[in-house]
Amino acid sequence: MKSSSTFISKHGGELMISVKGLTKTYKNGKGIFDLTFSVNEGEVFGYLGPNGSGKTTTIRQLMGFTNADKGTCTINGMDTRTQAKEIQKSLGYLPGEIAFFDEMSGTQFLQFMNDMRGVKDNTRKKQLIERFDLETDRKIRKMSKGMKQKAGLIAAFMHDPCVYILDEPTSGLDPLMQKTFIELILEERSRGKTVLMSSHSFEEIERTSDRAGVIREGKLVAVEDVHSLKASQRKAFLVTVASPADVDRLKVSELEIGKITGNQVEVYISSEYDRFIGVLADCHVKGLDVISQSLEQVFMKYYGQEVQ
Ligand SMILES: Nc1ncnc2c1ncn2[C@@H]1O[C@H](COP(=O)(O)OP(=O)(O)OP(=O)(O)O)[C@@H](O)[C@H]1O
Numbered sequence: 089m090k091s092s093s094t095f096i097s098k099h100g101g102e103l104m105i106s107v108k109g110l111t112k113t114y115k116n117g118k119g120i121f122d123l124t125f126s127v128n129e130g131e132v133f134g135y136l137g138p139n140g141s142g143k144t145t146t147i148r149q150l151m152g153f154t155n156a157d158k159g160t161c162t163i164n165g166m167d168t169r170t171q172a173k174e175i176q177k178s179l180g181y182l183p184g185e186i187a188f189f190d191e192m193s194g195t196q197f198l199q200f201m202n203d204m205r206g207v208k209d210n211t212r213k214k215q216l217i218e219r220f221d222l223e224t225d226r227k228i229r230k231m232s233k234g235m236k237q238k239a240g241l242i243a244a245f246m247h248d249p250c251v252y253i254l255d256e257p258t259s260g261l262d263p264l265m266q267k268t269f270i271e272l273i274l275e276e277r278s279r280g281k282t283v284l285m286s287s288h289s290f291e292e293i294e295r296t297s298d299r300a301g302v303i304r305e306g307k308l309v310a311v312e313d314v315h316s317l318k319a320s321q322r323k324a325f326l327v328t329v330a331s332p333a334d335v336d337r338l339k340v341s342e343l344e345i346g347k348i349t350g351n352q353v354e355v356y357i358s359s360e361y362d363r364f365i366g367v368l369a370d371c372h373v374k375g376l377d378v379i380s381q382s383l384e385q386v387f388m389k390y391y392g393q394e395v396q
Pocket of ligand 1: 114115116118119137138139140141142143144145146184
């Protein structure tokens with residue numbers, strides 16, 4: 089079995105993935121523009137962005153599938169375009185859309201992948217099949233989206249690579265399997281593996297990643313430490329009060345007030361919890377709910393820009 093030890097960093101545990109000035113423009117003018125970021129060895133890097141922002145395009149460049157107009161990508165110091173074969177030996181890749189070998193069963197597909205990679209030891213494959221509870225007898229064609237995703241994840245992880253590039257890994261997985269995936273990433277992180285994964289889920293990135301890059305309309309708008317990103321997140325509350333007088337108390341409280349519908353008031357809090365609780369104590373509060381915010385909403389506040 090080819091283990092991660094065959095792929096020792098040439099950078100003394102530093103830079104594992106490097107993207108410099110990467111530009112790929114499609115004929116329609118969409119694409120990715122002048123992207124520069126890097127992922128250190130042993131780091132989990134979350135790649136976030138709304139639909140169509142350029143995440144898959146970046147990942148496809150990292151996999152060496154197409155030529156860039158400008159810029160370079162390297163993994164462990166090797167050029168992803170010219171040395172793709174060498175890189176792929178120690179890379180676990182999960183594509184965004186899994187289109188594979190419909191007529192094969194799960195067992196045949198996974199064996200085929202191991203054979204292609206020259207992996208003889210099936211121990212890790214078996215462990216992953218059990219962990220992700222995959223019905224391997226079923227033909228790929230007859231698998232649900234979630235089952236195909238699990239097969240794709242097992243294929244990406246089973247040769248114990250030292251770098252993972254995962255395009256929306258939890259897409260289609262049920263909550264239990266999402267949890268299994270997150271646990272696996274945390275284990276791999278503790279084993280010093282490097283991960284770049286794209287996601288729409290702030291929570292998933294928050295739980296797994298050290299840093300996150302945010303892409304919008306093909307441009308990298310930030311690369312942040314995940315904990316700072318989290319700290320910048322406002323909490324939205326829906327307060328239901330007893331009377332219009334209570335609504336007025338909230339309105340004059342100097343708290344950030346959103347939509348008001350009858351006796352229901354949206355309040356946005358960054359750090360002013362004491363003031364919020366003080367104002368609530370003066371009101372007759374009939375309900376208090378946290379309004380969950382989408383990733384896009386978090387971005388909107390964080391960057392002070394409208395997300396389209
Ligand atoms: N082959 C292509 N030809 C033309 N335009 C393309 C092509 N592939 C992607 N695009 C466009 O480039 C932009 C970036 O697409 P990409 O698939 O990289 O986004 P994404 O961030 O992965 O989106 P999602 O979250 O929806 O998967 C989009 O506007 C998309 O429509």
